[in-house]
Structure formats: structure tokens, C-alpha cells
Amino acid sequence: MRISKFLKLNLKGTFSPLKLAMIILFVLYGLSLVIGDLSKEIQGEIIKVYDGDTITLVENQEKVKIRLYGLDAPELNQRFGKEAREYLLSLCPLHAQAKIKIIDKDKYKRVVGIVYCNEINVNEKLVENGFAWAYREYSNDYVVLENKARKNTMGLWGEANPLKPSEFRRKQ
Numbered sequence: 001m002r003i004s005k006f007l008k009l010n011l012k013g014t015f016s017p018l019k020l021a022m023i024i025l026f027v028l029y030g031l032s033l034v035i036g037d038l039s040k041e042i043q044g045e046i047i048k049v050y051d052g053d054t055i056t057l058v059e060n061q062e063k064v065k066i067r068l069y070g071l072d073a074p075e076l077n078q079r080f081g082k083e084a085r086e087y088l089l090s091l092c093p094l095h096a097q098a099k100i101k102i103i104d105k106d107k108y109k110r111v112v113g114i115v116y117c118n119e120i121n122v123n124e125k126l127v128e129n130g131f132a133w134a135y136r137e138y139s140n141d142y143v144v145l146e147n148k149a150r151k152n153t154m155g156l157w158g159e160a161n162p163l164k165p166s167e168f169r170r171k172q
Helices: 017-038 081-091 122-128 143-151 165-171
Strands: 041-049 054-059 062-068 097-105 111-117
Touching: 041 062, 041 081, 041 111, 054 097, 062 122, 081 122, 111 122, 122 143
Parallel strands: 062 111
Antiparallel strands: 041 054, 041 097, 054 062, 097 111
């Protein structure tokens, strides 16, 4: 039986108890798929730090590429890119355990999340210490920390005219 036919209201606008129960189960199942996946946490060993905002960890013998949520760090071939990577490595060294609070998946199918190493919110630390921009196009979560880092000329904010990574990528 087709779902659209199964879920159709009868002419009186009421559902049979069976139809109502099936609709409720169908909706709850759909919500559990969405909410369950995005509110999940994973944990694993860091095996690669690509740059200041992307890592790979192994969880249950499976490699998972993680894009740090809410920030954009300089590219490796951009001014301050190597420093951002080194700072991320200082917070999350190779072979360290990391916990990831999954926020989303990006268009490249990477997990987008908040990274915790040694109970430290790594995303916050990168922005707070001037190693990344708050990625305003996706979140306002770290704008206050970026403004504080700018005011105190922390990290890349000590440079004369730091170029946003998104602008740098566009020029490449």
C-alpha cells in the first residue's frame, strides 16, 4: 500500500486509531533519525591534523574526518596557516583522545563538530587565541571570542591586514 494513500484523511477529517498510531510512529522515527544523528558524540584517537580547522580521528577502527564547527582557520599556504595548525596540534596532539560533539555534516560529507581534547573546547581556544576567525556565515557562537582576540591583538590579529580564509580560497 502506498504511504500517501495510507496516511490520507477520510472525508470527516478524523483518523482511525491505527492510522493515528502509524502516523505518530512514522513522525517519531523520522525525528529520531535527524536528532539522533546530529546530537551524537563520538570519541577516538587523533591520527591527522590537516590544518587549523580539520582533523581525522579513528573511532571503532573507522577513520572520521572532522571539520571544526563555527570557525575558519587560515589555509596552510596562507599567512598564519602553519601557526594555526601547530596551535591545534598543541591542544590535540597526534594519538590523543578527542571527543566530538557532532553539529552537522558539510557538503564534503565531513562531520562538523565541536572538538574536546583533555576536556578543553578546542574550537573556542582557536578563536579566543587568534588562530581562527569566527565563521559568521555558519554561526555566531564565537564572534565575542574573535572580537576579544582582535582587541588584544592575539595571534593573527597582530598582523597588519589578515585575510579571511574564505577570501584567500576565492582568490586561489
